[in-house]
Each structure stands twice: as C-alpha cells, then as structure tokens.
Amino acid sequence: GHGPVIPAHRPGSSDGANAAEKGAQVRHLVGQRLEGSVRSFRDSWGFVVSEAFQGDLYLHRRNNSELGPVQAGDPVSFQVLEDPPGHFQAVGCQVLPVPLAQLTGQRLFGWVKSFYPEDWGFLAS
Numbered sequence: 001g002h003g004p005v006i007p008a009h010r011p012g013s014s015d016g017a018n019a020a021e022k023g024a025q026v027r028h029l030v031g032q033r034l035e036g037s038v039r040s041f042r043d044s045w046g047f048v049v050s051e052a053f054q055g056d057l058y059l060h061r062r063n064n065s066e067l068g069p070v071q072a073g074d075p076v077s078f079q080v081l082e083d084p085p086g087h088f089q090a091v092g093c094q095v096l097p098v099p100l101a102q103l104t105g106q107r108l109f110g111w112v113k114s115f116y117p118e119d120w121g122f123l124a125s
Helices: 016-022
Strands: 033-042 045-049 057-060 075-082 088-095 111-116 120-124
Touching (some): 033 057
Antiparallel strands (some): 033 045, 033 075, 111 120
C-alpha cells in the first residue's frame, strides 16, 4: 500500500521565508501518500505544502506525467520521494476533485459533453 493518507490543510502562520530556506521536512514521510495543496506552479515545476510537514516540497512535471493542468491552491495527493539522497520531491501527484458546492458562483472552463433536442445536456471540465 501507499501508507496512510494525511488530510490537506495549508500550514498556519509559519515563517514562510524560513520554511523555504529549509525546504520540506519530510524525511520521515518518504514513501507515504499525502494530501496537500499546490503553493505555486509555473512552466513545469512548483511546490506543494501540507499540514503533514513544514516547508515547501518540490514538484516537477517530469516525475508527474499524469498531473494535467495545475495552479496554486489546487488540492493534491502525492507521494514523497528522496532522490538523490538528501533531496525530496512530490511524485505521483494528482489533483483531487473539489466538491461541487465549493464551485458555486465561480467561472469554470470546460466543454459540452452532450446536448439533446429537448434543450438540455451535460458539461464537463
């Protein structure tokens, strides 16, 4: 198995600069599947954070081929990998579904999945 899943929450009022200097304190979590959120992401890399550890954990698309579109704030699940020794990163990262109630009033992007002559259909995103 992947080990326990630890719920995602943004860390409280931690010293962001200090945490970034140290990187994620995750040695004890290697191999575990965790939940967190994307702190930042641009081009093909970024950082994830989780209540399970302090600091920012590196994330790169090359080790997360099924990641798909991602942006800051997205809830994710991931596994912690140490490679090379002393360097940690998030792998097997997947964006978690958001409950529909949280999307009420927000503008979303997607496509028409199907539309029927009775003037109704389904959208997907």
